[in-house]
Amino acid sequence: MSLVAYQKSVATESPSLHVKMARRLPSSMLLARYKWFPLVLALLLLGPQGHAQTDELLPEIDVYYKVNRDVRIWFQIQETREGATPTSAELGPSLDIYLTRLSKLVKITSFDPDDSKARPLILSIGYRYLPTPGQPPTNRVEPVLTAAFPLPKVRILFTDRNRADLDWQNGHFMWRYRNRVQLERSMRILSYHLSPYASAELFYESQYGKWSDTALYAGCIFPIRKRSELNLYYEHQNNTGKSPNQQINQLGLMLGLYF
Secondary structure (H helix, E strand, C coil), X not given: CCHHHHHHHHHHHHHHHHHHXXXXXXXXXXXXXXXHHHHHHHHHHHCHHHHHHCCEEEEEEEEEEEEECCEEEEEXXXXXXXXXXXXXXXXXXXXXXXXXXCHHHXXXXXXXXCHHHHXXXXXXXXXXXXXXXXXCCXXXXXEEEEEEEEECCCCEEEEEEEEEEEEEECCEEEEEEEEEEEEEECEEECCEEEEEEEEEEEEEECCCCEEXXXXXXXXXXXXXXXXXXXXXXXXXXXXXXXXXXXXXXXXXXXXXXXX
């Protein structure tokens, strides 16, 4: 083929080639953007603006290991502030036991790295060590019972978590009961799935003998590949245990790793 003929063929083929590339480019760019969106948002939240808009930033890492089909162990390290207690680190292991399985839950949570959401009933027992600044450390036992209910028509996952905090600090025992209900729905943007949610939690504390704390949450879970996810949330607490009442705004950043 002569040089002139080759140039003519390129001139006639390049428009269609450019059209194909133009059609493919926006979709691939959007997909890449959505995959990196959780990390970009996390960096923004960790910046000065994120600190200026909230009272506290609470980071957390949870690492899960599946022992078998119905049992998993996991380790948690986080910064926490609950009720009238000061901000403290919290770390320790937990054991989860899946009591049953429900196909409707599997369909709703099929794109979530956390396979425990496909189980309608989970029993958990954990231990946490809380080295509170300026005070003796707290040793905590955490029994938890979580029930999940599918709402298939609207593809919403409803969960009801019942948790007790059994605390020993410097020889003194205190306990706290916590009930948290949550609505979560998986959404798809192109081939990427994310899960916004809203929840409310009530606290009964033995030291006050009453329901002394209310927490409201709004957040979103961003899967990162198949075995990790980023959970960003905003929390507002209203603590009535002491006078005057405390209003606490917190921004949470949780990283979950599943093995």
